[in-house]
């Protein structure tokens with residue numbers, strides 16, 4: 322039914338936990354950055370066996386009937402072992418509390434000590450890796466090759482097994498270059514782009530660059546409107562000059578409820594030609610974070626994973642981060658930052674200029690992209706999640722569209 326008891330992990334160890342420093346709430350920067358770098362680099366092997374949990378349990382589906390009676394009815398169980406962990410249920414807690422704690426324990430792993438969370442989570446050995454280091458991460462930058470001044474991107478379209486969470490059975494997903502989200506494609510306004518997609522699926526597809534104001538509508542990627550569908554085994558080439566800067570996307574536009582829902586999506590970022598207009602120069606951003614969410618296969622996901630396997634955003638006090646929200650799902654998700662306001666600076670790639678505004682909860686509709694700037698001026702482990710509650714928290718704790726903004730002492 323629920324999470325299995327913690328088992329010793331076979332994944333690489335995190336740093337040994339430094340001593341907690343009360344002055345900084347125990348936030349030790351080095352080891353957490355190391356862990357986060359693993360996610361950013363995406364070179365994480367999914368080595369942990371994934372048994373038991375059925376995919377249908379994931380993603381806010383009704384939990385009644387699949388949980389033990391103690392959880393369904395909120396029974397206070399002062400005695401006996403928790404089905405979640407095999408550990409005793411502390412007095413005054415129910416199985417819900419044990420399960421909810423276990424989710425957070427998995428999220429932070431051996432970083433509980435350095436982050437100053439052992440008071441709430443108990444001691445966790447320093448070599449227990451956080452859950453996000455146990456899964457493969459998509460969104461890896463793909464460097465183009467050059468053909469004269471043309472930036473050439475070669476991508477494949479593949480069936481793949483994808484682990485939303487290391488403990489869940491892999492889902493039968495689709496991916497560009499075998500990842501979800503597909504590779505991050507980044508060009509500059511005015512670049513000539515050639516994107517070649519080889520279809521390795523047993524079905525046809527088409528690739529739409531979403532948000533791009535094409536000169537030639539035949540580059541728009543819509544089977545039977547702008548092209549014939551790309552057959553199995555075929556390679557199709559899109560070629561265009563990137564006309565408008567902004568946070569754009571690419572995704573299937575054929576059998577799309579299924580194909581995009583299963584992972585055929587990625588970020589296409591067109592940087593402004595004027596460097597002064599880019600996030601680093603314009604806002605002093607030291608991190609540029611792509612935050613694509615989806616809500617079909619695999620449940621409610623951020624960059625292809627659900628809590629506790631979502632990668633945290635890690636910054637240092639004084640850092641300014643730039644977040645590009647992209648909704649590839651079928652419903653709106655309101656993204657809520659605890660502790661920090663977001664300065665909303667662009668919508669669908671269009672700078673808001675004098676219409677910039679502040680919010681701590683930002684609704685992002687399907688197809689929309691919103692760019693936000695967050696000034697991380699205080700340390701802490703800050704929750705960061707969609708605020709539709711059935712997308713984030715259930716009878717067995719937090720799941721789905723939840724991560725954390727971890728701000729480390731400078």
Ligand SMILES: [Cu+2]
Nearest residue numbers: 654707709712
């Ligand atoms: Cu949501």
